[in-house]
Amino acid sequence: MDKPKVVLGVSGGIAAYKACELLRRLTESGHDVRVVPTESALHFVGAATWSALSGHPVATEVWNDVHEVPHVRIGQGADLVVVAPATADTLARAAHGLADDLLTNTLLTARCPVVFAPAMHTEMWEHPATRENVATLRRRGAVVIEPAVGRLTGVDTGKGRLPDPGEIFEVCRRVLTRGAAEPDLAGRHVVISAGGTREPLDPVRYLGNRSSGKQGYALARTAVARGARVTLIEANTGLPDPAGADVVSVGTAVQLREAVLRAAADADVVVMAAAVADFRPAAYAPGKIKKRDGQEPEPVALVRNPDILAEVSAGRARPDQIVVGFAAETDDVLANGREKLRRKGCDLLVVNEVGERRTFGSEDNEAVVLGADGTETPVPHGPKEALADTVWDLVSPRLG
Ligand SMILES: Cc1cc2nc3c(=O)[nH]c(=O)nc-3n(C[C@H](O)[C@H](O)[C@H](O)COP(=O)(O)O)c2cc1C
Numbered sequence: 001m002d003k004p005k006v007v008l009g010v011s012g013g014i015a016a017y018k019a020c021e022l023l024r025r026l027t028e029s030g031h032d033v034r035v036v037p038t039e040s041a042l043h044f045v046g047a048a049t050w051s052a053l054s055g056h057p058v059a060t061e062v063w064n065d066v067h068e069v070p071h072v073r074i075g076q077g078a079d080l081v082v083v084a085p086a087t088a089d090t091l092a093r094a095a096h097g098l099a100d101d102l103l104t105n106t107l108l109t110a111r112c113p114v115v116f117a118p119a120m121h122t123e124m125w126e127h128p129a130t131r132e133n134v135a136t137l138r139r140r141g142a143v144v145i146e147p148a149v150g151r152l153t154g155v156d157t158g159k160g161r162l163p164d165p166g167e168i169f170e171v172c173r174r175v176l177t178r179g180a181a182e183p184d185l186a187g188r189h190v191v192i193s194a195g196g197t198r199e200p201l202d203p204v205r206y207l208g209n210r211s212s213g214k215q216g217y218a219l220a221r222t223a224v225a226r227g228a229r230v231t232l233i234e235a236n237t238g239l240p241d242p243a244g245a246d247v248v249s250v251g252t253a254v255q256l257r258e259a260v261l262r263a264a265a266d267a268d269v270v271v272m273a274a275a276v277a278d279f280r281p282a283a284y285a286p287g288k289i290k291k292r293d294g295q296e297p298e299p300v301a302l303v304r305n306p307d308i309l310a311e312v313s314a315g316r317a318r319p320d321q322i323v324v325g326f327a328a329e330t331d332d333v334l335a336n337g338r339e340k341l342r343r344k345g346c347d348l349l350v351v352n353e354v355g356e357r358r359t360f361g362s363e364d365n366e367a368v369v370l371g372a373d374g375t376e377t378p379v380p381h382g383p384k385e386a387l388a389d390t391v392w393d394l395v396s397p398r399l400g
Helices: 014-028 047-054 070-076 088-095 102-109 122-126 128-139 165-178 214-225 253-264 308-314 333-344 384-398
Strands: 005-010 032-037 080-086 114-118 148-151 157-161 189-195 199-202 205-207 229-235 245-250 269-272 279-281 302-304 322-329 348-353 364-371 376-383
Touching (some): 005 014, 005 102, 014 080, 070 102, 080 165, 088 114, 114 128, 122 157, 189 253, 229 253, 245 253, 253 269, 253 308, 308 322, 322 333, 348 384, 364 384
Parallel strands (some): 005 032, 080 114, 189 229, 189 269, 229 245, 322 348
Antiparallel strands (some): 148 157, 364 376
16 A cells, blocks of 8 residues: 655744654654745755655655655655644744645645644744634644744744654654645634542652553644644643643642633533542641551541532533543443433533443544434444544434
8 A cells, every 4th residue: 555645844944853853753653754845944054954854855845856846746746745843934834725835735735634743933823814814724633733822933932832753643644644634623722631539648648549541642643633723731741732722730629710711701511520529638738747656547537529510511612512421330330420421511421430450541443322312322442532533423413
């Protein structure tokens, strides 16, 4: 079988060097990559690097190898075009349909999915001109990955950093897998909670659970690839930030509740994949609880934590907001799931069986997605990413 053909557009931002890592990931995972840098990009990384790493000639203008009509052929033959980093200038030229170099010609002739990974200073990213250009590109079906927050060129920090190349690769992989499917979550804001809360007993100990956060992260990554704006509220996962997601880190159930309610205010979809502790210690000892000779430990009194899923479902920010819950059950899985769906009032409930060696921390999952409308969708054993896509397949037609 022919290798999937990827065009890697590189524009003239300081993060151009990170595209070398993206290029490596793409080639090493069996993609045929053609790099099309802009003239400015070559100030940062030279043509020799792109050519040697990709195994293809490199040009910035339409005037090289004219007999092969590269300004048309490269775009026509591509299965995916990814522009990383995408400068404010390249986003503007793409949004306005300019064709003044090989990359913009390629963008006009490509009929495959297109991913932009913008990187620039926060002021450039927030400028109304850039905002409008990004909105135009998204409206036309491109996946524009939100930049990360962090250190920028020089000493300043803020939103505008190129996400980790490995995570951009993950978005590309998923977009390629979806093929010609439209980014059906474009223009939607989805809020996803992931991980497990920790309820402190004293400064060194907590009550926790075994949730790794991998299912929530799979939901975030697949939602980005389907065009959504994603807010990921993570509790104690230690996982790398998915490209394109705004990540909010919390520790306890009470903190998770605050973060979810704040983000849900303008969300189209809220997915509660985090394992939230039902109870927390009634008291927090400000100093480490000591073991005393001859004394039995004091029992730990617990109080109930807020029921975030029920609260989000009952107090929807908008009547058409879709709320998805997760139920981890150890016995009577389906019966407990149906009862929980009624009690919580959510639209969809993903029910899975958990145990010490099942689901938690693993790469795979198996579940049944129950709908408030009576539907039951079994999802066979497979990668957490497949379950995530099934959830979005069920959410997408329910969106107003
Ligand atoms: C050191 C340096 C770093 C730059 N970094 C960025 C950047 O990260 N993002 C951006 O949009 N522009 C950046 N620019 C400005 C672009 O290089 C400039 O707008 C250029 O015209 C972009 O051309 P291109 O879009 O054709 O690559 C930088 C310029 C310099 C000199």
